[in-house]
Amino acid sequence: MDPFNPGLSEGTRIGGYRLVRSASLPELQAHLYEFEHETGARHVHISRDDDNLTFSVLFPTVPQDSTGVAHILEHIVLSGSRKYPLGSPFFAMLPRSLNTFMNAFTAADWTMYPYSTRNVKDFDNLLQVYLDAVFFPNLTEWSFKREAHRLEFATPSDPSSQLTLQGVVYNEMKGAMATPAAVMGRLLGKALYPDLTYANNSGGAPANIPELTWEGLRAFHARHYHPSNAYFYTYGNRPVASVLERIEELALREFTAIEVDTSIPDQPGFAEPREVRERYPSSETERKAQVLVAWKSVPSFDTYATLQMSVLEAALLGNAASPLRKALIDSGLGSTLASGSGLNTNYRESAFAVGLKDVDAGDAERIETLILGTLRALAENGVDPESVDSALHRIELSRKEVSNAGFPYSLKLFFAFAGSWLHGGDPLRALQFDEDLERLARERAAGGLFERLIREQLLDNPHRVRIVLEPDPKLAAEQEAAEAARIAQLAEGLDETGRARIVADALKLAELQERQDDLSVLPTLEVSDIPADVPRAEYRVLERGGAVVGLCPQPTNGLVYVDLQLDFAGLSEEQLDLLPFYAFALTRSGAAGRDYLELARRIDAVTGGVSASVGVSTAPDNLANVREHFTLSGKALARNAMALLELLRDLLAEPQFDPARLEQLVKQQRAAMQSGIVGSGNQYAGRRAAAQLRAASAIGERLSGLTQLATLKRLEAEGVRGLVERFAEITRALRAAPARVCVTAEEGELALLEGELDTLLSPLTPAAPVPGHAPTLLPRVRDARTTDVPVSYNAKAFATVPFVHPDAPALSVLASLLRANFLLRELREKGGAYGGSATCDAQGGIFLFWSYRDPHVARTYRVYRDALAYLEGNVGEREVREAILSASAALDPLTSPDTLGRMRFFGDQGGYTPEVQAAFKSGLLATTLEDLRRVARAYLADDGRAAYATVVGADVIARANAELEEPFEVASI
Numbered sequence: 015m016d017p018f019n020p021g022l023s024e025g026t027r028i029g030g031y032r033l034v035r036s037a038s039l040p041e042l043q044a045h046l047y048e049f050e051h052e053t054g055a056r057h058v059h060i061s062r063d064d065d066n067l068t069f070s071v072l073f074p075t076v077p078q079d080s081t082g083v084a085h086i087l088e089h090i091v092l093s094g095s096r097k098y099p100l101g102s103p104f105f106a107m108l109p110r111s112l113n114t115f116m117n118a119f120t121a122a123d124w125t126m127y128p129y130s131t132r133n134v135k136d137f138d139n140l141l142q143v144y145l146d147a148v149f150f151p152n153l154t155e156w157s158f159k160r161e162a163h164r165l166e167f168a169t170p171s172d173p174s175s176q177l178t179l180q181g182v183v184y185n186e187m188k189g190a191m192a193t194p195a196a197v198m199g200r201l202l203g204k205a206l207y208p209d210l211t212y213a214n215n216s217g218g219a220p221a222n223i224p225e226l227t228w229e230g231l232r233a234f235h236a237r238h239y240h241p242s243n244a245y246f247y248t249y250g251n252r253p254v255a256s257v258l259e260r261i262e263e264l265a266l267r268e269f270t271a272i273e274v275d276t277s278i279p280d281q282p283g284f285a286e287p288r289e290v291r292e293r294y295p296s297s298e299t300e301r302k303a304q305v306l307v308a309w310k311s312v313p314s315f316d317t318y319a320t321l322q323m324s325v326l327e328a329a330l331l332g333n334a335a336s337p338l339r340k341a342l343i344d345s346g347l348g349s350t351l352a353s354g355s356g357l358n359t360n361y362r363e364s365a366f367a368v369g370l371k372d373v374d375a376g377d378a379e380r381i382e383t384l385i386l387g388t389l390r391a392l393a394e395n396g397v398d399p400e401s402v403d404s405a406l407h408r409i410e411l412s413r414k415e416v417s418n419a420g421f422p423y424s425l426k427l428f429f430a431f432a433g434s435w436l437h438g439g440d441p442l443r444a445l446q447f448d449e450d451l452e453r454l455a456r457e458r459a460a461g462g463l464f465e466r467l468i469r470e471q472l473l474d475n476p477h478r479v480r481i482v483l484e485p486d487p488k489l490a491a492e493q494e495a496a497e498a499a500r501i502a503q504l505a506e507g508l509d510e511t512g513r514a515r516i517v518a519d520a521l522k523l524a525e526l527q528e529r530q531d532d533l534s535v536l537p538t539l540e541v542s543d544i545p546a547d548v549p550r551a552e553y554r555v556l557e558r559g560g561a562v563v564g565l566c567p568q569p570t571n572g573l574v575y576v577d578l579q580l581d582f583a584g585l586s587e588e589q590l591d592l593l594p595f596y597a598f599a600l601t602r603s604g605a606a607g608r609d610y611l612e613l614a615r616r617i618d619a620v621t622g623g624v625s626a627s628v629g630v631s632t633a634p635d636n637l638a639n640v641r642e643h644f645t646l647s648g649k650a651l652a653r654n655a656m657a658l659l660e661l662l663r664d665l666l667a668e669p670q671f672d673p674a675r676l677e678q679l680v681k682q683q684r685a686a687m688q689s690g691i692v693g694s695g696n697q698y699a700g701r702r703a704a705a706q707l708r709a710a711s712a713i714g715e716r717l718s719g720l721t722q723l724a725t726l727k728r729l730e731a732e733g734v735r736g737l738v739e740r741f742a743e744i745t746r747a748l749r750a751a752p753a754r755v756c757v758t759a760e761e762g763e764l765a766l767l768e769g770e771l772d773t774l775l776s777p778l779t780p781a782a783p784v785p786g787h788a789p790t791l792l793p794r795v796r797d798a799r800t801t802d803v804p805v806s807y808n809a810k811a812f813a814t815v816p817f818v819h820p821d822a823p824a825l826s827v828l829a830s831l832l833r834a835n836f837l838l839r840e841l842r843e844k845g846g847a848y849g850g851s852a853t854c855d856a857q858g859g860i861f862l863f864w865s866y867r868d869p870h871v872a873r874t875y876r877v878y879r880d881a882l883a884y885l886e887g888n889v890g891e892r893e894v895r896e897a898i899l900s901a902s903a904a905l906d907p908l909t910s911p912d913t914l915g916r917m918r919f920f921g922d923q924g925g926y927t928p929e930v931q932a933a934f935k936s937g938l939l940a941t942t943l944e945d946l947r948r949v950a951r952a953y954l955a956d957d958g959r960a961a962y963a964t965v966v967g968a969d970v971i972a973r974a975n976a977e978l979e980e981p982f983e984v985a986s987i
Contacts, residue, residue, distance in 0.1 A: 016045040016061050017063075018061045018063075018251050018252065018253055018254075019045070019047070019061050019253055019254055019255070022036060022047065022254070022255075023036060024036050028049075028255050028258045028259065029258065029259055029262045030051050030052040030053065030262055030266060030267070031049045031050070031051050031052075031057065031258050031262070032049065032050055032051075033047060033048070033049055034048050034049065034050050035047070035048040035442065036048075037442050037446070039060070039445055039446055041413055041414070041446065042060075042062065042427070042445065043062060043063065043571075044060050044061060044062040045060070045061045045062075046058065046059070046060055046061075046441070046442055046445065047059045047060075047061065047254060048441065048442070049258065051241065051262070051266055052271065053240075053241035053242055053266050053269045053270060053271050054241060054242035054243075054271045054272075054274075055241040055242065055244045055245075055246060055266060056244070056245050056246065056435075057245075057246040057247070057248070057258070057261075058245075058246070058247050058248075058431075058435070058441050059247075059248045059249070059254040059257070060247075060248075060249045060424070060427060061250075061251070061254065062249065062250065062251065062424075063251050064249070064250055064251055064423070064424065065132045065250065065251055066114055066130050066131070066132050066249075066250060066418070066422055066423075066424055066908060067130060067131055067132065067134065067137045067248075067249070067250035067251075067252055068115075068128065068129070068130040068247070068248060068249040068250060068422065068424035068425060068428075069128065069129055069130070069137070069140070069141060069144065069246075069247070069248050069257075070126055070127060070128035070129075070246070070247045070248075070425070070428060071126070071127050071144070071145075071148060071244055071245070071246050071247075072124050072125070072126045072127075072244070072245040072246075072247070072432055072436065073124065073125050073126075073148075073238050073239055073243055073244055073245070073276075074123060074124050074238070074243060074245075074276035074436050075087075075120070075123065075124055075125045075216070075234075075238050075276070076123055076211040076238075076276050076278060077211060077214050077216050077234075078211065078214065079214055079222060079225070080214045080215040080218065080219040080221075080222040081218060081219075081222045081223055081225050081226035081230070082162075082183055082187065082215065082216070082217055082218015082219070082222070082223050082226065083218075083226055083230060083231055083234045084120050084125055084216045084234070084238075085120040085183055085187075085216060085217045085218050086158075086161055086162045086183050086218065086223075086226065086231060087125070087231055087234055087235055087238075087239075088118050088119075088120045088125050089161040089162075089182065089183055090151065090153055090157045090158060090161050090162075090231065091147050091148055091151040091153070091235070091239070092104035092105075092118060092147050093151075093152075093154075093157040093160075093161065094151065094152040094154065094157060095143075095146040095147045095150050095151045095152055096146060096150035096151075096152065097142070097146045097150065097535070098143060098146055098147075098535055098536060099152060099535075100531040100532075100533065100535070100536070101157075101526070101527065101529065101531055101839075101843065102838070102843070103143055103147065103536060104118075104143070104147065105834065105838050106531070106533055106536055106834075107139070107140065107143050107536060108834060108900065109830060109831075109834040109896035109897060109899055109900035110139070110536060110537070110538035110539060110896050110899060111131065111136050111139065111140060111538075111539060111899070111903075112131055112132070112133050112136050112539060112543070112544065112899065112902070112903050112906070113129055113130065113131045113136065113140065113903070114130045114131055114132060114418075114422060114903075114907075114908040115128065115129060115130040115421070115422050115425065115908075116128075116129040116130075116140070117129075120216055120217060121216065121360060121433075122203055122211070122212050122216050122360055122361065123211055123212070123216070123278060123360075123361075123362070123436075124432070124433070124436055125238075126432070127144055127147070127148055128247075128425055128428070129144065130249075130422045130424055130425065130908075132908075133539065133543060134252065135539060135543065136539055136543075137252075138260065138537075139536075139537035139538065139539070141257075141260060141261070141264065142264060142537055143536065143537070145261065145264045145265040146264070146265075148239055149239065149241075149265045149268075149269075150265075151235065151239075153228075153231065153232050153235060155228050156522070156523060156526055158228045158231060159181075159519065159523060160181070160182065160523060160527075160843060161181060161182045161183055162181050162183055162184065162223065162226055162231070163179055163180070163181035163183075163184045163223050163224045163226070164179075164180055164181060164519065164520075164523075165177055165178070165179065165180075165501070165504055165505065165516050166178055166179075166180045166516065166519075166520050167516065167517065167520065170517065170520035170521065170524065171517060171520070171521060172517075173513040173514065173516070173517050177501055177505050177516075178501065179224060179497065179500065179501055179504075180846045180869070181223065181846060182842060182843075182846055182847075182848060183217075183218055183223065184218075184220060184223050184224075184846075185805060185846045185847065185848060185867055185868075185869045186217075186848040186867050187215075187217055187218045187219065187220050187223065188220050188804050188805060188867075188869075189692065189803055189804065189805040189848065189867035190217065190867070191215075191219065191220060192294075192295055192490075192692055192802060192803045192804060192805075193294075193689065193692040193693060194294045194296070194304060194353060194371075194483055194485075194689065195353040195354075195689060195693075197292060197294045197483060198304060198306060198352065198353040198354050198481065198483050199353065199354060200215050200219075201290060201292050201481050201483065202306070202308055202354050202358070202365060202367060202481065203361065204290070205288070205290040205308065205479040205481055206281070206308055206309075206310050206361075206365055206477070206479055207281045207310070207361060207363075208281075209281055209282060210278055210279070210281050210362075211278060212361055220493075220497070221496065221500070224500060224504065237274070238274075238276065240269065240272060240274055241265070241266050241269045241271075242269075242271050242272050242273070242274045243274040243276055245432070245435060245436055246261065247428050247432070249424040249427065249428070250424065278362045278437070280362075280363060281310060281363060281477075283310070283476070283477045284310075284476050284477040284478070284479075285476060286476050287476055287478040287479065287480065288478075288479045288480070289378075289479065289480045289481075289482065290479055290480070290481050290482070291481075291482045291483075291484065292481070292482075292483050292484070293483070293484050293485070293486040293489050294483055294484070294485060294486070294489065295485075295486065295487075295489040295490040295493065295802045296485035296486065296487065296489075296802050297487050297802055297986075298485060299485045299486075299487055301348075301372050301373060301374050302372060302485040303371075303372075303373050303374060303375040303378075303482065303483060303484045303485060304348075304352045304353060304369060304370070304371040304372075304373065304481075304482075304483040305348075305352060305369045305370055305373055305375070305377070305378045305381045305382070305480065305481070305482055305483075306352045306353070306354050306355065306367050306368070306369035306480075306481040306483070307367065307368060307369055307381070307382050307385050307386075307478065307479070307480050307481075308354070308365055308366070308367035308478065308479050308481060309365065309366045309367070309471065309472055309475050309477060309478050309479075310363050310364075310365060310475070310477040311323055311357070311363065311364045311365060311366045311471050311475075312363070312364055312471065313362065313363055313364070313437075314359040314360075314361060314362060314363065314364045314433060314434060314437060314439075315362070315433075315434040315435075315437040315438050315439030316439070317434065317439065317440070317443045317444055317447055317450055318447075318450045318453060318454070320357075320359055320364060320434075321447065321450050321451070321454060322454065322463070322464075322467055323357050323364065323366065323467070323471065324357055324405070324409075325402060325405045325406065325409075325454070325464070326397075326464050326467050326468070326471075327356055327357040327366065328401070328404070328405030328408065329397050329398070329401040329402050329404075329405055329464065330368075330392075330397075331351070331355065331356060331368060332401070332404065332405060332408075332618060333404075333614040333615070333617065333618050334602060334610055334611060334614040335401075335610075335611035335612070335614040335615045336401060336614075337388060337392060337397075337398070337401075338368060338385065338388050338389070338392075339351065340611070341384060341385075341388040342368070342369075342370050342381070342384065342385070343678055345370075345381075345384055347370055347373050347374075347377050347380065347381055347384075348370030348371055348372045348373040348381075349370070349371060349372035349678070349681035349682050349684075349685045350370070350371055350372070350681065350682040350685050350686065351368065351369065351370065351371070352367075352368070352369030352370050352371045353371065353689075354367050354369075355367055355368045355369060356368075359433060359434075360433060362437045366471065366472065368385060369381060369385075369481070371685060371689075372681060372685050375482055375484045378480060378482045379480075382480050386473065389468050389472055389473055390473060392465070392468055393465045393468045393469050393473060394465075396465060397464040397465060397468075400615060400619065401615070401618075402458070402464065403619065404615065404618035404619045405618075406451075407618070407619060407620075407651075408618065408622065409451075410651070411573070411622040411649075411650075411651055412622075414571050414572050414573060414651065415571070415573055415622065415649075415912070416570075416571055416910060416911060416912075417910045417911075417912045417913070418908045418909065418910040418913065419910065419912065419913060422908060423910060427445065430444055430445060431444035431445060490802060490804065490967070490969070493804070494804070494969070524844065527839055527843045527844050530888075533892065538896070538899075539899055540895070541895055541898055541899065541939060543899075544898075544899065544902045544939065545906060546932075546935070546939075547928075547932070548905060548906065548928050548931040548932050548935060549906065549907070549909055549914060549917065549918065549928075550918065550928050551566060551568070551914045551915050551917075551918040551919075552566075552567065553565055553566040553567070553756075553915055553918065553919055556768075558755075558771050558772065558775055559771075559772060559775035559776070559778055559780075560753065560775075560778065560779070560780035561753035561754065561755050561775050561778060561780060562753070562754045562755070562923065563754075563755045563756075563757070563771060564754070564755070564756045564757070564915070564919035564923075565757050565764045565767075565768060566756060566757065566758040566759075566764075566914075566915025566916070566918070566919060567759070567760065567761040567764055567915075568758050568759070568760070568911035568912075568914060568915050569760065569911050570758060570759055570760055570911045570912065571911070572651060572652050572760070573622070573649055573650070573651060573652065573759070573912070574649065574650050574651075574652055574655040574658065574757070574758070574759040574763055574767065575647070575648075575649045575756075575757070575758040575759070575912050575915075575916065576647065576648050576649070576658060576659065576662060576755070576756070576757050576758075576774070577645060577646075577647045577755070577756045577757075577758075577916055577920075578645065578646045578647070578662065578666075578753065578754075578755050578774065579643045579644070579645045579753070579754045579755070579756075579920065580643065580644045580645075580646075580748045580749075580751040580752070580753050581641065581642060581643060581644075581751045581752045581753075581783060582628070582642045582643065582644045582747070582748060582751060583642050583751075583783065583784050583785065583786040583787060584747055584750070584751060584781075584784045585744065585747055585787075587787070587789075588740070589740070589743065589744050589747065590713075590716065590717075590787060590789075591716065591721075591722075591725050592725070592737075592740060592741070592744065593628050593644065593717065593744065594628050594717050594718065594722050594725075595679075595680065595683060595725070595726060595729065596626075596741055596744050597626035597627055597628050597644065598626070598679065598683050599671060599675075599676060599679045599741070600626045600646075600665055600669055601613075601617070601624050601625060601626055601665065602614070602675075602679055603669060603670060603671050603672065603675055603676075603679075604669070604670035604671075604672065604675075605661075605664040605665050605668055605669050605670055606664035606667070606668040606670075607668070607670075608670075609670070609672070610670075610672065610675050616661060617661065620650060620654040620657040620658065620661065621648050621649060621650045621654065621657070621658050621661065622648075622649040622650060622651075623648065623649065624646070624647065624648035624658075624661065624662065624665070625646075625647050625648070626644070626645065626646050626647075626665075627644075627645050627647075628642075628643070628644050628645075628717050628718075629642075629643050629645065629714075629717075630642055630643075630710045630713045630714045630717070631643070631710070631857060631858075631924055632710050632816070632817075632857060632858060632859070633816070633924070633925050634816060634817035634818045634857070634924075634925045634926055634930050635816055635817070635818045635925070636816060637708060637709075637710065637815075637816050637858070637859040638709065639786075640709055640710045640713065640786040640787070641786070641924060642713065642786055642787065644748055644751075646662055646665060646666070648661065648662055649912070652759065652760070652763050655759070655763060655766070655767055655770075656770060656773070659767075659770055659771075659773045659774045660773060662774055663773055663774050663776060663777060666745075666748075666749060666774075666777040666778065667749075667776070667777035669741070669745055671737070671738045671741045671742075672738075673734055673735075673737070673738060676734040676737055676738070677733070677734055680726060680729045680730050680734060681730055683726055684723070684726040684727060684729075684730050687722070687723050687726060688723060688987075691723075691801055691965065691987065692801065692802075692803050695801075695803070695806075695807030695866070695867075695965035696807040696809065696849075696864045696865065696866045696965075698719055698720055698799075698807070698965050699799075699807045699808065699809035699864065699963045699964055699965045700809040700811065700862050700864050700963070701714060701715040701718070701719040701720075701963075702715060702719060702720060702792065702797050702799065702809065702963035702965075703797070703809040703810060703811035703862065703961040703962060703963040704811045704855075704858070704860045704862065704961070705719065705791060705792040706791055706792045706793070706794050706795075706797075706811070706961035706963075707791065707811055707812070707813040707860065707961050708791075708813060708858060708859055708860060709787075709788060709789065709791070710858055711858060711860060712789045712790070712791050712792060713787060713789055715792065716789060720799055720987060723987065749777055749778050749779055750778075750779050750780065750781045751780065751781070752780050752781070752782075752783050753775070753778050753780050754919075754920065754923055755771070755774070755775070756915060756916050756919045756920060757771075758911065758912065758915040758916060794961060795962075795983045796962040796963075796980060796981070796982040796983060797962065797963040797964070797982065797983060798963075798964045798966055798971045798982035798983065798984045798985070799963070799964070799965050799966070799985060799986070799987045800965075800966055800967065800968040800971060800984060800985070800986045800987065801965060801966075801967070801986070801987045802967070803965075803966070803967045803970075804967050804969070804970065805867045805868055805869055805966075805967065805970065806865070806868045806869075806870070806871050806874070806964055806965070806966035806967065806970050806971070806974075807864065807865060807866060807867070807868065807964060807965040807966065808863075808864065808865045808868055808870075808871055808874045808875060808878075808964045808966075809862060809863065809864045809962070809963045809964065810862070810863040810864075810875065810878045810960050810961070810962055811860055811861065811862045811863075811960065811961045811962075811963075812860070812861045812862075812953055812954050812959060812960055812961075813859060813860065813861075813953075813959065814854070814859045814860065814861050814953050815859055815953075816859055817856050817857050817926070817930070817934060818930060818933070818934070820937065821945075821949045821952070821953075822854075822856045822934065822937070823856075823901075823934055823935075823937035823938035823940075823941055824937070824938075824941045824945040824946055824948075824949045825854045825856065825861055825949050825953065826854045826856050826901045826904075826938060827894070827897045827898055827901045827938060827941045827945075827946060828852075828854065828861075828885075828897070828946045828949060828950060829851075829852040829853050829854040829861065829901070830852075830896075830897040830898075830900035830901040831885075831889070831893055831894065831896075831897035831946060832852040832881050832884075832885070833851045833852045833853075833900075834893075834896065834897065834900065835884075835889070835893050835897075836881055836884045836885075837850045837851055837852055837863070837877070837881070838850065840877045840880075841865050841868065841874060841877060845865075845868065845869070845870055845873060845874065845877070846868075846869050846870075847865045847866060847867060847868035847869065847870070847874070848866050848867035848868070849865065849866035849867065850863075850864065850865040850866065850868070850874070850877075851863075851864055851865075852864075852881070856934070857926070861953060861954065863878040863881070869970075870974075871964060871966060871970060871971060871973075871974035871978075871982075872974045872977050872978050875962070875978075879957060881950075881954070882950050882951070882954060882955055885946065885947055885950050886947065889943060889946075890943070891943065894941065894942065894943050894946065897941075897946075898938060898939060898941055901938055902935065902938055902939065905931065905934070905935050905938070962982070964982060965987070968984075968986075971984055972984075
């Protein structure tokens with residue numbers, strides 16, 4: 015019986031809705047309700063004892079070209095609607111809400127608008143805004159010009175200056191499509207499904223975005239954004255009837271059912287395999303290609319077929335010992351698996367793909383031959399039963415785990431069935447697939463199941479493509495020339511009247527962006543709606559073997575989480591540089607007499623994963639008191655808790671590093687880190703800027719910034735000679751470091767584990783703490799690091815105060831206010847950057863401005879400089895209230911049983927107790943406008959105290975330096 019919806023039964027009507035199915039989900043401690051509305055709208059509600067209330071509406075969107083219409087529409091529907099005719103009600107709601115998640119996504123064949131919050135009033139507020147946005151958007155021509163594309167002069171009011179193409183999505187996709195992973199993702203859809211919507215770039219290809227018209231956008235909305243084409247989802251402990259009634263009142267009652275055909279047919283099969291070659295921009299060309307072999311596979315809406323292929327994928331590729339992964343890595347032809355490798359169920363018919371990156375393009379045929387040969391051997395000799403057991407074990411663990419890490423758990427449930435649902439699959443079957451598991455067990459017992467799958471889906475399947483993605487140092491220049499040609503074509507025939515119109519449009523757009531919207535029409539929370547408390551969790555502390563141990567009882571649904579934290583302040587400077595790679599290699603090498611293959615199998619067989627990481631934090635009252643910590647973590651089903659402790663012990667006591675394996679791993683880690691720069695350039699730039707100001711930030715940049723990438727490049731170039739011995743020294747030093755352990759499990763399991771902790775702690779010989787490292791700050795220069803992108807990521811940092819300082823709360827509120835009320839307008843709406851923000855790291859004592867996929871450098875730094883002038887101007891109590899709401903949300907993060915105890919125990923150990931955090935929150939809630947102006951003058955007014963860093967394209971920074979009074983010092987990454 016569902017306590018939140020008593021009396022609901024199949025056939026029940028709620029307004030225009032009819033309940034067509036009601037089903038218990040005992041594995042999830044939940045109940046599923048499936049409704050249909052008279053307009054044709056579908057609705058799934060999952061009722062569960064969870065206060066993180068969640069909503070989403072999803073529309074199948076099937077673009078017929080690469081103009082990015084679905085992606086641009088996602089932006090523009092959030093840019094003003096019938097009830098909320100503002101410039102950007104979506105962004106205006108961010109500081110008026112205590113949401114735990116709020117976003118929108120465009121995929122290859124759907125667009126989704128989800129949010130979640132633990133506040134009922136907030137849920138209703140956001141529901142109004144989201145429904146009005148998607149069903150009744152204004153879709154103005156001005157929002158189209160801002161978000162999609164427009165011609166604009168470099169100096170908007172000067173028609174003699176250079177003509178440019180601008181647009182938020184246009185600039186976003188210029189940055190996105192500069193990455194080989196993004197190019198490969200687009201190629202995969204185009205190569206395998208050339209006759210379907212997947213052949214198009216739903217995000218928008220920069221060359222095609224200018225072809226989209228305003229009228230075409232409006233027509234796409236009318237066709238796709240109708241209740242008859244809508245899939246609704248809600249979740250939580252709230253009675254569903256009240257939510258359905260609000261959805262009908264706010265939107266659905268204004269529509270009648272229509273015929274909408276957004277179905278996607280099957281892709282006709284290939285008669286024989288094909289090859290596709292494409293380029294991506296890169297100044298590095300030697301062994302920087304990727305080769306991917308891909309097959310069209312089973313329907314993604316067939317839960318049993320996708321379960322079979324998921325298990326096969328895990329058996330072939332899931333860990334270092336998996337035969338297909340091992341054959342590829344051991345070949346030495348590349349560094350790691352190619353982008354797109356694995357089973358992809360984001361298409362109506364799934365794709366299975368595997369390949370290598372960092373290869374010579376001339377080796378493409380050898381790589382395909384190796385893949386096919388390995389698959390033939392497995393089909394003939396059999397798939398290892400233990401690898402299948404491990405895959406099924408991971409499925410069992412993932413079904414049991416209730417975690418808000420990454421995404422809210424509520425949205426993870428939706429993602430589990432959303433794609434299948436819109437293609438005709440059964441959402442209940444996707445969540446409750448015991449029948450599929452039982453069928454799999456029967457067919458497996460009969461023998462030959464996975465060998466047959468390899469033959470049918472891969473070896474005997476001619477619908478196969480070899481994709482070769484090659485670096486081209488000339489491509490960036492070609493793309494710039496092509497853009498110039500597009501602009502010239504668009505400008506062809508422009509007379510004085512036409513040029514004047516472009517100027518007039520730019521001035522009108524600027525005027526609209528300066529307009530002060532009446533935000534009073536938007537619903538909002540009040541400061542009184544903010545919970546006064548901070549997250550708390552009960553745990554008990556004991557000392558065992560010289561380590562401080564926290565035992566945290568949580569309702570983990572039969573899982574055990576173990577986190578061991580060791581101080582690394584005693585490491586030498588050389589060891590400090592090597593430690594991040596040591597952490598990466600530790601769980602991917604051998605231990606206790608087992609090589610890395612045996613250890614990989616062991617990890618998969620008895621755990622949900624183990625990991626090692628490094629981090630830096632500071633004391634709440636002293637930024638010079640830096641805590642450096644190495645953390646070894648793992649999780650397992652309760653029945654495997656002892657096996658987890660033994661595994662972690664072996665990694666501490668007897669790690670085994672093999673030179674040949676280390677050669678592979680350094681290539682993999684370097685490749686992963688380098689490929690992540692374009693997607694996270696703002697983070698790398700921010701670390702470079704902060705590292706000029708604070709010791710903790712300098713250590714952090716050394717461990718996870720561009721300095722660490724330089725260390726990996728050096729190791730790859732020089733080889734790993736002597737690294738085994740140096741890693742042995744690091745192991746000995748870590749075992750002698752002060753230790754803290756957090757164990758999170760259900761109370762009964764904790765009682766059993768308490769007596770077994772010596773198993774984990776036996777290798778440790780903790781000594782007295784030693785002073786932390788005092789690394790040299792990065793030089794205070796305007797630091798530009800270049801990579802292969804046509805945009806920039808610009809950071810400017812200021813040193814501030816410790817967490818307990820009276821000004822720290824006001825600085826956090828200041829960052830929220832500038833982000834929502836100034837930087838969004840100046841950087842995104844006016845400047846065309848995809849993102850821009852201000853953040854305050856209250857624990858690290860850093861205030862940071864940053865931009866993301868930004869077409870400008872000089873202009874952006876002028877915006878940062880002008881932030882103080884804005885603050886002295888037309889800012890009122892509304893802005894302050896909203897900034898307090900936004901800043902307070904960060905103090906009350908969405909937790910779950912796996913994270914709450916860990917957060918509380920290690921936070922208390924570091925001095926960030928509930929009392930300290932509550933005092934910070936109290937100061938935050940009491941912040942005034944005068945406080946904000948005062949701290950801005952005190953900490954941000956002197957540009958001479960600021961630190962600057964940008965990650966940027968070489969051509970972009972060259973143009974910027976030509977107009978900057980203080981140019982950047984430029985070096986390549």
